[in-house]
Amino acid sequence: MKRLLLLAVLLTGCQTLVDKPAEVPFRDCYVEITDPQAHAFVREALTLLTEKYAGPRQPVETVHLRTARRNGLGRAYRIAENFSKTEVIGPGEVVIYIAVPPGDNEFYPMLGHECGHLLDPTIEGDWEMEGFCMIFSEEICERTGHSWAAWQRRYPRRSSDPYAKAYWKAKEAERHRGTEDK
Numbered sequence: 001m002k003r004l005l006l007l008a009v010l011l012t013g014c015q016t017l018v019d020k021p022a023e024v025p026f027r028d029c030y031v032e033i034t035d036p037q038a039h040a041f042v043r044e045a046l047t048l049l050t051e052k053y054a055g056p057r058q059p060v061e062t063v064h065l066r067t068a069r070r071n072g073l074g075r076a077y078r079i080a081e082n083f084s085k086t087e088v089i090g091p092g093e094v095v096i097y098i099a100v101p102p103g104d105n106e107f108y109p110m111l112g113h114e115c116g117h118l119l120d121p122t123i124e125g126d127w128e129m130e131g132f133c134m135i136f137s138e139e140i141c142e143r144t145g146h147s148w149a150a151w152q153r154r155y156p157r158r159s160s161d162p163y164a165k166a167y168w169k170a171k172e173a174e175r176h177r178g179t180e181d182k
């Protein structure tokens with residue numbers, strides 16, 4: 001139960017990072033994700049963004065992946081953990097932080113969501129974009145054979161969670177577009 005409560009607090013989506021020593025890059029303070037499957041998933045997501053959604057709107061050349069858990073260096077600083085975020089660090093260079101490590105059943109839904117932000121990482125705090133990232137996550141997980149069941153349970157139809165609302169609104173909009181196309 002304690003674990004469930006903790007997860008409920010931790011897994012609520014993109015959050016803002018707290019202060020850090022300016023000369024130390026965030027990405028150096030967190031555990032690197034080396035899992036080749038995770039990197040292949042990101043490449044698939046970029047392909048889908050390109051082929052179906054005419055993105056990314058700014059070229060994305062390098063995507064660094066981190067679990068949002070502090071590494072040896074990071075533990076020296078007062079910095080946040082367990083968040084998910086997509087951060088542009090230079091031209092064509094992005095860091096994606098995921099709240100949970102690969103192997104967790106929410107890892108790929110979370111990574112799929114953050115990959116959705118690669119469409120245009122400059123757009124922040126926009127619920128339409130969050131909705132897009134939710135349906136994009138579901139789509140890319142389906143395509144790559146990763147279960148989205150954990151998020152189906154987390155974001156049910158009548159949930160008051162803003163991510164659930166954004167998800168269902170985007171799904172509805174997509175359905176309407178599908179009807180118009182016919």
Ligand SMILES: [Zn+2]
Binds near residue numbers: 014117
């Ligand atoms: Zn998001």
